[in-house]
Amino acid sequence: MRNESITRRQFVHTAAAAGAGLVLAGPGTSQGQDTAPGAKKADELAVAIIGPGSQGRNLLLKSLKIPGVRFLAVADIWPYAQRYAANILKKYDQPVNVYGDYREMLEREKSLDAVIIATPDWVHAEQTVACLKAGLHVYCEKEMSNTLEGARQMVMAARETKKLLQIGHQRRSNPRYTHALKLIENDRVLGKITHCYGQWNRARLYEIGWPKGEELDSATLAKYGYDSMDRFANWRWFRKYSGGAMADLGSHQVDVFSWVLRCNPRSVMASGGLDYYNAGEWAGKGREWYDNVMAIYEYPTPGGIVRASYQVLNTTSHGGYYEQFMGDEGSMIISEDAKKGQFWREVHAKRREWENESEKIESMDREAITLKIGETLSADGQKSPEGQALLEQSQKDIHQLHLENFFDAVRGTAQLTCPADVAYETCVSVLRANEAVEKGCRVEFAPSDFRA
Numbered sequence: 001m002r003n004e005s006i007t008r009r010q011f012v013h014t015a016a017a018a019g020a021g022l023v024l025a026g027p028g029t030s031q032g033q034d035t036a037p038g039a040k041k042a043d044e045l046a047v048a049i050i051g052p053g054s055q056g057r058n059l060l061l062k063s064l065k066i067p068g069v070r071f072l073a074v075a076d077i078w079p080y081a082q083r084y085a086a087n088i089l090k091k092y093d094q095p096v097n098v099y100g101d102y103r104e105m106l107e108r109e110k111s112l113d114a115v116i117i118a119t120p121d122w123v124h125a126e127q128t129v130a131c132l133k134a135g136l137h138v139y140c141e142k143e144m145s146n147t148l149e150g151a152r153q154m155v156m157a158a159r160e161t162k163k164l165l166q167i168g169h170q171r172r173s174n175p176r177y178t179h180a181l182k183l184i185e186n187d188r189v190l191g192k193i194t195h196c197y198g199q200w201n202r203a204r205l206y207e208i209g210w211p212k213g214e215e216l217d218s219a220t221l222a223k224y225g226y227d228s229m230d231r232f233a234n235w236r237w238f239r240k241y242s243g244g245a246m247a248d249l250g251s252h253q254v255d256v257f258s259w260v261l262r263c264n265p266r267s268v269m270a271s272g273g274l275d276y277y278n279a280g281e282w283a284g285k286g287r288e289w290y291d292n293v294m295a296i297y298e299y300p301t302p303g304g305i306v307r308a309s310y311q312v313l314n315t316t317s318h319g320g321y322y323e324q325f326m327g328d329e330g331s332m333i334i335s336e337d338a339k340k341g342q343f344w345r346e347v348h349a350k351r352r353e354w355e356n357e358s359e360k361i362e363s364m365d366r367e368a369i370t371l372k373i374g375e376t377l378s379a380d381g382q383k384s385p386e387g388q389a390l391l392e393q394s395q396k397d398i399h400q401l402h403l404e405n406f407f408d409a410v411r412g413t414a415q416l417t418c419p420a421d422v423a424y425e426t427c428v429s430v431l432r433a434n435e436a437v438e439k440g441c442r443v444e445f446a447p448s449d450f451r452a
Contacts, residue, residue, distance in 0.1 A: 013426045014092050033321070035420075043068055045411070047071050047116065048071065048115045049073075049116045050116070053288065065397075066403060070334070072406055075104075077224045078214075102130070121242045122131050122146050124143075127288045131179060151428075164406070164419070172422075173404075176338075177334060178390060179390055183332070184260060190328075191349065192328065194328060195307055197309050197324040198309070200312050200313075201311070201317075202312075202314050204315050207230070234346075235388060244293075245314060246312060247434075259299050266299070268443050269442060274287060274288070290437060291313075293434075296311045297430055321337065323335065331344045342368040342371060343371060355369060371386060425450045
């Protein structure tokens with residue numbers, strides 16, 4: 001929060017930053033070529049970020065931990081976000097040009113290699129397509145878009161331009177999930193998978209505010225499609241700007257369902273509503289998206305139908321977030337929460353030799369094996385190099401790993417773990433679950449629905 005008065009020290013600090021061309025750019029303005037950013041080395045990737053809000057700054061900070069990445073520009077319609085990001089980058093000796101409109105940035109920044117997009121979902125398609133057509137590789141936060149048409153445009157633009165488009169389903173780059181998938185597919189620890197469950201339960205949320213005195217003026221809000229500062233800050237609750245909780249949170253787990261089962265759903269039934277945030281202190285706020293959804297998907301796997309139930313709640317944090325896969329020989333919980341990750345063997349299933357050396361806990365009145373990376377032994381009894389590589393990777397932040405995969409792919413040394421066509425399939429699955437809630441019916445998928 002900014003005080004109305006300003007101390008001499010604050011004034012000197014602000015003036016110094018402004019002199020470096022970092023803090024005074026407002027909407028629709030930039031320092032442009034008049035204040036060129038720091039020179040990048042020949043082996044560095046020149047990067048910009050569009051939308052350095054809370055998640056955008058998270059991605060920015062994780063990118064700064066990756067060697068060979070240099071930011072040259074920041075674009076955001078909110079001067080507060082511009083200054084915040086630019087001052088972070090200044091501390092890392094990466095002065096940047098600042099823009100209020102990303103289109104001006106694309107016109108003026110001709111040396112960029114890639115762009116990170118972390119704006120509200122409704123502008124992802126417009127901005128991603130423009131960046132791809134400008135010849136840039138793009139890392140775009142999920143959900144791809146709050147409309148299937150927008151997501152389809154993104155896939156088509158990536159194909160036409162032959163530029164890389166990574167979507168921010170970071171579990172696809174998480175070694176914990178790679179390890180679990182190997183146990184499921186190679187060791188077949190679950191036998192035949194019959195059911196899945198996933199959830200993301202989030203505590204009651206209060207209004208997202210903004211620092212006093214940092215409001216966008218009504219003309220700027222209107223120019224960029226917002227009719228109030230509340231809708232700008234709390235965009236996830238409005239249908240114009242987002243796909244609701246199923247897209248915001250549910251897409252993480254639903255993506256994992258399809259990844260592990262190696263197929264897309266054939267149908268979804270769902271129930272939900274705006275049951276909590278339409279009364280009390282929230283009455284009159286005009287919130288539109290469901291605060292809870294419970295969905296049941298059917299997956300036509302080669303081994304038979306698998307039903308997956310999923311819930312997303314915005315009124316309680318009980319249980320947090322995780323995915324569970326249940327088979328006739330065992331069950332497994334996986335999560336980005338490092339404290340969650342166990343395997344339960346059914347009593348009639350074959351006991352594997354590695355179970356004797358595994359760490360065990362008592363859970364749900366049964367013996368459970370803790371999923372630990374790096375414990376796999378090779379034929380000679382030594383820890384396998386592959387497992388040790390995964391262990392080393394697992395020490396890094398999950399978003400950093402996904403960004404590393406993107407930048408490595410840009411350099412030509414890796415394949416994207418979540419390219420646009422894969423993310424599009426998840427976008428179809430979650431947005432049409434909203435349709436099932438709205439219509440109160442079972443929604444059927446055709447295989448062609450998942451092809452953009």
